[in-house]
Amino acid sequence: MLDADFFRRWMTATAASVEREADRLTALDSPIGDADHGSNLRRGFAAVTATLEKEAPDTPGGVLTLAGRQLISTVGGASGPLYGTLLRRTGKALGDASEVSEADFAAAFRTGIEAVTTLGGAAPGDKTMVDALLPAVDALGDGFAAARTAAEEGAVATTPLQARKGRASYLGERSIGHQDPGATSSALLVAALAEANGD
């Protein structure tokens, strides 16, 4: 079973990973975006860990709902409402149980991903975070490590795609050949899940 501490570890591990990889995320965002993905997410997840320490919610749903809300209010780019909605809807779907099973989490995470696709309008293959998140949630039944691998493969597989959402879509064919920054940070989020689980 997964408790509030597990989800706190997930957020802390994500913040550390985004901090380590911020320059790489921004570099990926330079040719096809506006070169702020790393710094935006670093600011957002730093605020998330600070808020979680201060308010210390005691349920899995409480941790993720608070984290999502914090991302929406601090990121300042499109990744704020998108990641914020992902975590917030996942947290809401978990309700106020003090512990949840991996299957409960997988179902809730899928609800969160569906909320992201509704908000941003992205479909699989549009070269977005969805291309890492959907394979990850599909693989969650085989464990967190399998989800991590699926997310990383999904992110790499965005390279030959042409962007159909967000700023990169204005570049048309010139977006081909670049790995999507949002799919890359989504893979970091999923990898942090495995890290929180000790995988």
Place this chain on the structure above:
Amino acid sequence: MTEANLVGIVLVSHSAAVAASVAELARGLTGGGTAVRVASAGGAEDGGLGTSAELIAGAAASVDAGAGVAVLTDLGSAVLTVKALLAEGDELPPGTRLVDAPFVEGAVAAVVTASTGADLAAVEAAAAEAYTYRKV
């Protein structure tokens, strides 16, 4: 017509200068509509380009007079942030609506319509109709 009856307007842009200028333009073209509350929420909190949930929430609260608030945005994170705030349920005043409209023309149409005392649905319709004004 008192302010209390009028729909409030919020203009959200990645640029503080764009949001403030469009607000000034819409007010200026409204003539007698100076009673309409129009607030701009432009740029990130540090003044750079971006979108700030806090500036948007503050702007919406500042123009809310109980008749609803129409929010117009430019693109990308401005649209997504307003949608995410509306989904939160308690971040924006009750009766706040994201209006699907071109930013400049829609803002003028929204402020002029609001100045007549029209309700939120009529303000939204007028702003959305701005999409149909062809220039050539």
